[in-house]
Amino acid sequence: MIPPSFTYHRPSSVNDAVGLLAGFGEEGRVLAGGHSLIPMMKLRLASPANLVDLGAIADLKGIRQEGNEIVIGAMTTQHELIASDLLGKAVPLLRETALQTADPQVRYCGTLGGNVANGDPGNDMPAVMLALNATYQVARKGGEHRIQARKFYQGAYFTALAPGEIVTAIRIPVPPAGHGYAYQKLKRKIGDYATAAAAVILTMDGGSSIGSCAIALTNVAETPLYAEAASRLVTGSKLDAATVKQAVAAAEAITAPASDRRGTPQYRTKMAGVMVARALAQAAARAKGA
């Protein structure tokens, strides 16, 4: 289908972009890679009168380390996440997740900022950001502030962003060297959104106990979910079978998946538990150097 008509704007600075958006109010929308928004417009599920394309703003690109944080510009593509040596070494969970997101053609255009700001519970990066305890840097006319990823997602396509605000960068605390990580995603085919997926990041305390653990879930509720109780159960344990069972039950208990072509709510909840168990095992094996 052909989208409704709109006026296209291509500012070259963040200031100009937020200035335009402030003037448009509800009639303006940010365009990043366009791989979620344009399909929505073609289906007439979104019909913004003004599209503000962030593609010419150089400040929104790039991946760098600032002290103990990795800072990723919002317009960095998913392909650039995969290609980054810095991320491959410091936060390999991002590379692993990007490789399971959509397909190469989408990843050349789709951006990290678009993926985390979209608010679609099917997007893969938000749960990863919850597990990593990332913070989003946000600009608006006349100012800038930060929002923790764990406080950002409020409902399907409903986030803590106010009208006229844009995510400019994603800030990730660098996990300790030797940490374990995994993103386990069940999908029907390459390029599909998750039936259920789990992100895990953990550290070992000495040889066999878990020093810290964070677990988050994709596409099993209206928002990505930080599985706080499950994470707490694993922390300090030896990740024995009984603990994994308890953590899986705690993660399953917070899900509320929709029924869709990917399965019934009961099936998707159970698959979330299976993904948690697999991600925990893989992350622990990596942390132990296995």
Ligand SMILES: Cc1cc2nc3c(=O)[nH]c(=O)nc-3n(C[C@H](O)[C@H](O)[C@H](O)COP(=O)(O)OP(=O)(O)OC[C@H]3O[C@@H](n4cnc5c(N)ncnc54)[C@H](O)[C@@H]3O)c2cc1C
């Ligand atoms: C065939 C196909 C398969 C896909 N499969 C997956 C998948 O498996 N997993 C997955 O996670 N995604 C998947 N996607 C979505 C893809 O990853 C999108 O590109 C991504 O979710 C959105 O990024 P974008 O840069 O294209 O954003 P856009 O489509 O340009 O924007 C998406 C939304 O976010 C807003 N936005 C964009 N950037 C910002 C910003 N910096 N600040 C504030 N708001 C902003 C826009 O206004 C819009 O509302 C798929 C897409 C397609 C077409």
